[in-house]
Amino acid sequence: MIPPGSTNVAIGTDGTVSYTDQDASDATYGQTVVAGYISLADFPNAEGLTSLGDNLYAQSPNSGSPTVSQASTGGVGQVVSGELEMSNVDLATEFTNMITAQRGYDANAQVITTADQMVQALEQATQ
Numbered sequence: 051m052i053p054p055g056s057t058n059v060a061i062g063t064d065g066t067v068s069y070t071d072q073d074a075s076d077a078t079y080g081q082t083v084v085a086g087y088i089s090l091a092d093f094p095n096a097e098g099l100t101s102l103g104d105n106l107y108a109q110s111p112n113s114g115s116p117t118v119s120q121a122s123t124g125g126v127g128q129v130v131s132g133e134l135e136m137s138n139v140d141l142a143t144e145f146t147n148m149i150t151a152q153r154g155y156d157a158n159a160q161v162i163t164t165a166d167q168m169v170q171a172l173e174q175a176t177q
Contacts, residue, residue: 051085052067052085053069053071053072053073055072056070056071056072056073057069057070057072058082060131061129061131062129062131063121063122063128063129063130063131064120064121064122064128064129065087065088065089065120065121065122065129066084066087067084067085067086067087067088068082068084068085069082069083069085070082070083071083087120087121088121088129089118089120089121090118090119090120090121090126090127090129091116091117091118091119091126092116092117092119092124092125092126093109093113093114093115093116094113094115095112096113097112097113098110098111098113098114099112099113100113
């Protein structure tokens with residue numbers, strides 16, 4: 051647990067969670083302290099996990115049993131602090147936004163084409 055008032059909270063690529071102790075009554079005052087480690091799990095069949103929604107997954111008979119390791123060991127990968135994982139993206143929403151933007155672009159392009167045709171027709175009528 052990271053005590054209230056601590057500063058410089060950081061997460062390393064090996065899953066180390068550290069902070070600078072700001073409690074003057076502690077023996078570690080002003081020092082960097084390791085609060086703990088983030089563990090990662092690897093499944094024999096990650097596609098077999100059960101989706102619970104909101105980017106949450108649960109073990110299922112199809113996924114197999116997890117192998118839990120500290121990050122950067124056992125082939126489970128690294129922790130990257132401050133990055134957003136692609137699985138946090140709602141693809142359906144992003145596709146909907148893309149289609150809406152594309153339709154707006156098409157409508158604007160059609161308006162420009164129609165305006166251009168009207169100007170051409172007006173020029174021909176005035177000659």
